[in-house]
Amino acid sequence: MKQISKRAWMAMALAIALLAGLLIFVGSYFVNAKDWVTFPGSPHVYTGVNPDCGRIYDRSGMLLLNTDDGRVYSTDETVRRSTMHLLGDRDGYISAPLLKTYASKMFGFDVVNGLYTDEPGSVAARLTISAAVQSAAQQALSGYRGTIGVYNYKTGELLCAVTSPSYDPDNVPDVANDTTGSYEGVYVNRFFDASYTPGSIFKLVTAAAALETIPDVQSRTFQCDGKTIIGGQEIICNGVHGSLDLAGALAHSCNVAFGELAAELGAETLQDYAEKLGLTGSFSCEGYTVASGKIDLSQADDGDVAWAGIGQYTDQVSAPAFLRYMGAIANGGQAAEPYLMQRVRKGDDITYEAKTVLSDAVLKPETADTLTKLMRNNVQSVYGDWQFGGLSVCAKSGTAEREGQTANAMFAGFALDSSCPVAFVVFVENGGSGSAVAAPMAAKVLQTCAQVLSAEAAAK
Numbered sequence: 001m002k003q004i005s006k007r008a009w010m011a012m013a014l015a016i017a018l019l020a021g022l023l024i025f026v027g028s029y030f031v032n033a034k035d036w037v038t039f040p041g042s043p044h045v046y047t048g049v050n051p052d053c054g055r056i057y058d059r060s061g062m063l064l065l066n067t068d069d070g071r072v073y074s075t076d077e078t079v080r081r082s083t084m085h086l087l088g089d090r091d092g093y094i095s096a097p098l099l100k101t102y103a104s105k106m107f108g109f110d111v112v113n114g115l116y117t118d119e120p121g122s123v124a125a126r127l128t129i130s131a132a133v134q135s136a137a138q139q140a141l142s143g144y145r146g147t148i149g150v151y152n153y154k155t156g157e158l159l160c161a162v163t164s165p166s167y168d169p170d171n172v173p174d175v176a177n178d179t180t181g182s183y184e185g186v187y188v189n190r191f192f193d194a195s196y197t198p199g200s201i202f203k204l205v206t207a208a209a210a211l212e213t214i215p216d217v218q219s220r221t222f223q224c225d226g227k228t229i230i231g232g233q234e235i236i237c238n239g240v241h242g243s244l245d246l247a248g249a250l251a252h253s254c255n256v257a258f259g260e261l262a263a264e265l266g267a268e269t270l271q272d273y274a275e276k277l278g279l280t281g282s283f284s285c286e287g288y289t290v291a292s293g294k295i296d297l298s299q300a301d302d303g304d305v306a307w308a309g310i311g312q313y314t315d316q317v318s319a320p321a322f323l324r325y326m327g328a329i330a331n332g333g334q335a336a337e338p339y340l341m342q343r344v345r346k347g348d349d350i351t352y353e354a355k356t357v358l359s360d361a362v363l364k365p366e367t368a369d370t371l372t373k374l375m376r377n378n379v380q381s382v383y384g385d386w387q388f389g390g391l392s393v394c395a396k397s398g399t400a401e402r403e404g405q406t407a408n409a410m411f412a413g414f415a416l417d418s419s420c421p422v423a424f425v426v427f428v429e430n431g432g433s434g435s436a437v438a439a440p441m442a443a444k445v446l447q448t449c450a451q452v453l454s455a456e457a458a459a460k
């Protein structure tokens with residue numbers, strides 16, 4: 001009798017545990033079902049690795065992808081190539097973290113009957129990117145590996161996040177057996193997943209640190225005889241610049257002046273600024289984990305710090321991080337966080353609407369103002385205002401040397417125009433000269449941005 005009673009109690013305890021588990025499950029089912037069904041592997045949502053979630057439009061209302069019945073891409077070949085890395089392919093070689101991030105806002109899963117309730121055509125997502133700007137960037141990068149990013153520094157809307165090479169998802173090439181090298185690294189999204197030796201665009205970081213920590217830096221005179229020795233290392237300049245002030249040193253990208261400034265700032269200050277300006281480590285953006293930047297001066301001597309301050313040594317930056325820094329300068333020291341998804345509409349409901357998020361101030365407003373003037377001077381006195389078609393562009397070029405290879409061509413900056421408030425980065429692998437190769441690419445893309453934004457303003 002005693003034994004039976006013990007067993008009865010045990011059975012009762014098990015029954016209670018079962019009931020409790022059931023309650024917990026049902027509770028969390030109602031709370032989490034929408035997220036569970038959009039989990040990769042759900043056969044209702046994923047045909048491959050990418051979710052099929054309605055219709056995706058660009059900022060101007062151009063249909064980029066319709067998944068109501070399979071994956072149907074844009075009718076325009078260049079648009080298909082330039083947006084594939086954002087939307088994902090059919091086979092799952094290229095994933096779309098952006099769509100996965102917003103999948104739960106797009107699916108109409110009924111928690112009571114477990115049915116997918118959406119009528120074809122009832123879900124529409126509008127991205128911040130412009131198909132026209134994406135196409136212009138893809139064409140500008142044609143034949144090169146690299147990335148172009150453009151974003152509105154007031155709002156954070158990314159108008160362009162292009163990676164090259166790419167291919168047409170409606171006409172997939174035989175990548176595995178390609179011998180031309182045209183598709184090398186084609187599965188990598190170089191905007192989000194790559195980091196680069198910055199070269200001289202990093203002088204904008206050294207300049208920011210110098211403006212905020214060396215009181216007389218703007219009244220200094222630097223002497224460039226074509227080379228100098230810092231901490232036992234020879235720093236070679238791209239020319240013999242003679243006597244220069246800070247503006248002249250930045251405009252001519254003088255390695256001697258910036259090497260000396262970096263050594264004077266020291267490893268700790270330069271490291272602090274790289275971190276404060278968001279260029280080290282990673283951050284997340286619209287489902288992407290942005291490639292880590294690296295400015296590591298922990299083992300650096302004076303000569304290494306000098307090289308780091310001119311964007312060499314072990315420096316690495318990602319496109320989104322440097323783009324955000326350009327945005328911070330343009331926006332008075334506070335960066336708008338970049339984003340890609342503007343709005344998701346499901347039937348008559350708006351299930352997601354983007355908001356502008358500003359960072360803490362990373363620069364003093366007067367530093368941002370001085371850097372703006374210095375970068376404006378670079379364009380007016382060196383790169384040439386003529387190539388930017390009436391936009392007031394502020395910029396810095398870089399030619400990032402890499403051992404045994406053609407240098408990477410870099411160009412970064414922003415337009416001051418209130419009708420086209422965009423920051424940009426152009427990173428071209430093995431491109432050679434930043435001002436000769438990357439600047440004209442930026443000019444083409446900025447012209448398209450100006451056209452798209454003025455058409456938008458006129459339509460309002």
Ligand SMILES: [Zn+2]
Pocket residue numbers: 224225226237238239240241242253254255256257
């Ligand atoms: Zn020089």
